[in-house]
Amino acid sequence: MNDFELESKLKRVPLPARTDEYWEHFPSHVRSQLRPVLVERPQKTFLPRLAWGSAAALACLIFALTLWPASQVVLKDARVFRRELAQFPNHLRVFMADEHGMHHLIADQP
């Protein structure tokens, strides 16, 4: 017996005949047996979100510890500079900035 003959023989085995009524009612019968189920959707992984969140928090921390105080010093110096210029208009003689911040020298005469 070769493969073709065997497959022909196997395929001659009939399926049990079922009525149209059976096929009509089977789906509704299954439906009546369904229990409400909590659908298990594939969950998005948490790790990428955690990584992005951590990176953002770290960036904020670095900004708070370094750039923010420096910017506040500059702003403070600028406020002092503007206030004195307003008191002595046209008296600014020298203006410079070094590692200690901004400095200016006010002349006696305009």
Add this chain to the structure above:
Amino acid sequence: MADADADLVLQSQNGDPSAFELLVRNHQQMVHALTFRMTGSAADAEDLAQETFLRAYEQIGSFNGRAKFSTWLYSIAVHACLNWRRDEARRFQAYAQCAEETGAKPAGAGISPAENEMVQRTQAALMKLPAKQRAAIVLTIYEGLNHAEASKVLGCSETTVSWRVFAAKRKLKRWLTANGNEQ
């Protein structure tokens, strides 16, 4: 996945039982055929078909659409059948009852006694196969899946499927030789 199935699966995943009922309607004959080929019993095939669809509904949230819905359903049905436990005597008793039914109903009507005997011997030989070899034969010969598709359904390698098909055919040929001796 066919577009019609895709929409129905999505609706079922959102908890719509009427959509799932339509999926059952679309695939019920395929699942019944597979469960009958695996069990040889019309009654057990009906129970297993129902169990297959109930399990499918419970697990439908995990269906991700990468495979065809029918392939996913085959997998559930085959595993339900592989877990189907009956002793050999009960199984053959069930088959004998079914063989009588199929012989009396239109699907088996109009065939000669010799043909009927051949059909019964073939089904009995199929039922003598180890369950995993029978599953490989059912999927590849009756359902027309290639070995790659069958390996996805069975959760094993293509090589394993090929071996199971080869071993099963060798046994079936031996049992179904022309002189009618099954041993």
